[in-house]
Amino acid sequence: MLFFNIDDGYLEGLLRGYRAGILTDADYVNLRQCESIDDMKMHLAGTDYGNFLQNEPSPISSGTLQEKLTEKLVDEFNFLRSQAVEPLATFMDYITYKYMIDNIMLVLTGTLNNRDTNELLEKCHPLGKFDSMATLCIASTASELYRMVLVDTPLGKYFSDCLSSQDLDEINIEIIRNTLYKAYLEDFHSFCSKVGGSTAEVMSDILELEADRRAINITLNSLNEMSIIKVRDSLYPTIGRLYPNSTGISEKKGNAYVSKMAQAIELDAVRNAVDAFPEYKKALEGLSAATSGPGIEEGEKPLEKEFDELEVKLNTLAFEQQFHYGMYYAYVKLKEQEIRNIVWIADCISQDQKSEIDRYVVHIF
Numbered sequence: 519m520l521f522f523n524i525d526d527g528y529l530e531g532l533l534r535g536y537r538a539g540i541l542t543d544a545d546y547v548n549l550r551q552c553e554s555i556d557d558m559k560m561h562l563a564g565t566d567y568g569n570f571l572q573n574e575p576s577p578i579s580s581g582t583l584q585e586k587l588t589e590k591l592v593d594e595f596n597f598l599r600s601q602a603v604e605p606l607a608t609f610m611d612y613i614t615y616k617y618m619i620d621n622i623m624l625v626l627t628g629t630l631n632n633r634d635t636n637e638l639l640e641k642c643h644p645l646g647k648f649d650s651m652a653t654l655c656i657a658s659t660a661s662e663l664y665r666m667v668l669v670d671t672p673l674g675k676y677f678s679d680c681l682s683s684q685d686l687d688e689i690n691i692e693i694i695r696n697t698l699y700k701a702y703l704e705d706f707h708s709f710c711s712k713v714g715g716s717t718a719e720v721m722s723d724i725l726e727l728e729a730d731r732r733a734i735n736i737t738l739n740s741l742n743e744m745s746i747i748k749v750r751d752s753l754y755p756t757i758g759r760l761y762p763n764s765t766g767i768s769e770k771k772g773n774a775y776v777s778k779m780a781q782a783i784e785l786d787a788v789r790n791a792v793d794a795f796p797e798y799k800k801a802l803e804g805l806s807a808a809t810s811g812p813g814i815e816e817g818e819k820p821l822e823k824e825f826d827e828l829e830v831k832l833n834t835l836a837f838e839q840q841f842h843y844g845m846y847y848a849y850v851k852l853k854e855q856e857i858r859n860i861v862w863i864a865d866c867i868s869q870d871q872k873s874e875i876d877r878y879v880v881h882i883f
Contacts, residue, residue, distance in 0.1 A: 522841040525603050530840070536594055537837055537849055539566025541856055542883050546863075550875060555583060555864050562860075580864040587857045592644045595850060605713055609843045611672065612706045613850055617646025618673055619702060622654060623695045626663075626686060629655040658686060676701035689745050696736055696753040703729050703755045713843065720836045720844030724851075727832060729758035730798065731825045733765050737779050737788050738805070738821075750780035760798075764791045797828055826880045830855055834882065855880055 523530075541549075545565060552558045555578045559571045570586050571578060599610045621642040628638040635655050642651065650667050657663035663686070664677045676698050686694075703725055710721040733754045740746035746753075754765040754777065762768065764779045779791045785805055792798040801824035829851065836848035859879045866875045 526606055526841075526843075529598055529601060529606070530845070532598065533845060533849055534837070536566075537845075537852075540852060540882055541565060541859075543881055546859070546879065546881065549860070549863050550872065552863075552867060555580065555868060558583075558860070558864060558867070580861050580868060583864050584857060584861045587860060588644065591850070591853045591857065594853075595645065598846065606843055606846070608709070609713070609717075610846060612709060613847055614645045615672055615702050615706075616699075617643040618648065618671065619646070619695065619698045621646040621651065622668075622673070622698075623691060625651060625654040626657075626691050626694075627688070630686065630688065630691065673698065673702075676705070689743070693746065693749060693753065696732070699732055700753055700755045703732070704757060707757050710844075716839050716842035717844055720839060720842055721847065724829075724832050724836070724844065724847065726758040727825075727828060729755035730760045730795075731829075733758065733760055733779060734788065734792065734798065734802075737782050737791075738785075741783055741785070741788075747780070747783065751777055754779065759795055760792065763794065801825060801828075820878065823878055823880060826855060830880055830882055852882055856882060 545561070548561050549558055552561065556576050559578060562571070563569055567587070567590065570590055571583070574582055574586070595610075595613075599607070602610055624642060625635070625638050629635070635652060638655075639651060648671055650670070653667055654663070657666060664674065668674050668677050707722065707725045707729075710725070711718050736746075736750060736753050740750065751765075751767055755761065756766075758765070760779065762777075765777050767777050779788070782788045782791060785802075789799065789802050792802065801821055804821055804824065833848035833851050836842075836844045839845075859882075862878050863875055866872055
């Protein structure tokens with residue numbers, strides 16, 4: 519803490535300046551009153567976004583809006599990243615690994631469905647792009663994927679558990695995605711623990727929530743997928759509040775030991791597994807018992823919004839402390855949520871569905 523400002527004080531000051539530009543409740547009230555995306559453009563010009571849409575012809579689509587909003591976030595992140603020194607530089611690299619995983623899975627899934635490679639690459643997130651991405655489409659097995667593409671990327675160290683000679687079909691791609699995320703979250707958590715101090719404290723809570731969210735989603739999305747049910751325990755991160763009570767291997771079933779969560783094949787069993795955690799129990803109340811996945815009843819919050827609100831709360835709390843790196847991660851996540859909010863409002867306005875705005879908008883400050 520004594521020497522923190524020597525290397526990181528200037529960047530923390532910049533970051534807190536960026537954070538002050540995040541939209542407030544008053545901004546969202548004004549955006550709700552807009553009649554078109556061009557009206558939203560005029561309001562956003564009075565915020566920190568400025569004239570970021572000035573070169574875009576009318577009418578502006580929600581896709582263009584999302585692209586330009588993301589571009590501004592990427593520019594801010596890269597500006598901070600270019601001036602960071604160790605260990606902050608490595609910490610910011612870890613932030614980008616998530617987007618690399620998402621981009622790889624997007625290209626693989628799109629290739630499986632015979633989508634155009636150039637079209638897929640255009641949809642990839644800028645923070646997760648790397649030089650050899652275009653060659654992902656020629657891999658037919660996980661082993662080829664690693665040998666030809668990923669061995670020289672930061673994700674190579676996470677890929678050892680995914681190696682197999684099986685073809686890359688939709689089920690295997692989903693297993694690879696979750697295995698990569700598990701390894702990434704555990705590695706990031708370990709790195710933050712080594713950094714120590716407030717960074718470890720803040721990031722531990724944030725990453726553990728993300729790990730629990732992924733464990734719950736894996737379970738809910740595979741209630742009827744026997745091929746994934748068999749390997750659930752290998753996909754659950756070994757961090758988080760659910761571990762080891764719910765996602766740790768603890769009970770014998772047949773000849774194997776499995777976790778409580780991995781045994782769930784119906785919604786009530788998932789609810790029982792998280793019953794000791796009030797915020798997760800509340801989040802699952804919005805699920806329909808008649809479906810194998812999230813079913814939204816009138817007046818109930820979608821599951822994703824419940825978790826988004828928990829995530830936003832932790833990320834805003836990250837700025838209540840000083841001398842730590844967690845706020846860089848928190849800022850990126852808060853801006854992502856802000857972008858989702860703006861794009862959702864734009865979609866509702868363009869489709870004349872203003873009554874649906876509150877369904878997915880998560881207020882930040």
